[in-house]
Amino acid sequence: MVSQAKKLISRALGEASSRIKVSPEAADRLAEVATRSDARSLLKEGVVTVEPKRGNSRGRWRLLHEKKRNGRRRGQGKRRGPKSARMNERRQWINRVRNMRRFLNYLKHKGTIDSKTWRRLYLMVKGGYFESLSSLRAYMIQNHIIEGGR
Incomplete structure (x- = not known):
């Protein structure tokens, strides 16, 4: 009953x-x-x-995402899809070009390179001649535009 x-x-x-x-x-x-x-x-x-309604605990989820936020669990085994899925290729290109242009502007304002050399290198950066800032530096050292070393 x-x-x-x-x-x-x-x-x-x-x-x-x-x-x-x-x-x-x-x-x-x-x-x-x-x-x-x-x-x-x-x-x-x-x-x-x-009795009050019971919900699902968010504790485990919170712990996992806190670890992810702090840069953990990002190793090779956790990566899915191509590199471009994690970081847009266009965004990578923009970051690379901005970095190289910043370096060229720094050298120009410091007086290490003249405006003619700056313009030539600037256009080479724009045309995708250099893979990265290090390849730009290597090119400049090889062609005696700047001295080697740091």
């Missing part, structure tokens, strides 16, 4: 029957429940209580 009453109460309150808890002292009063208003009155009296 208790389970039948619990079902009736759960329907009346619009809650799951597994969350309806009945105090053991008042178990005999459940037989009296016939209507929804009876169920609500038992809830008001405190004979019947409704």
Whole structure:
């Protein structure tokens, strides 16, 4: 009879029957429940209580993403897809070119290279002649535009 009453109460309150808890002292009063208003009155009296809803814990998710934020779990084994999927190729190109242009501007303002040499190298950078800043430096050292070393 208790389970039948619990079902009736759960329907009346619009809650799951597994969350309806009945105090053991008042178990005999459940037989009296016939209507929804009876169920609500038992809830008001405190004979019947409704447990709060339980959600899924975010703890594990939070820990994983905190580690990822701090640069962990980024090794070869975790990488999926091509390199371009992790960093856009166009964005890589933009970063590379900006870096080389910054270097050329630095050398020009420092007085290491004249504006004619700067223009020639600037256009070579724009044309994709150099793979990276290090290849630009190597070219400049090889052609005696700047001295070797740091």
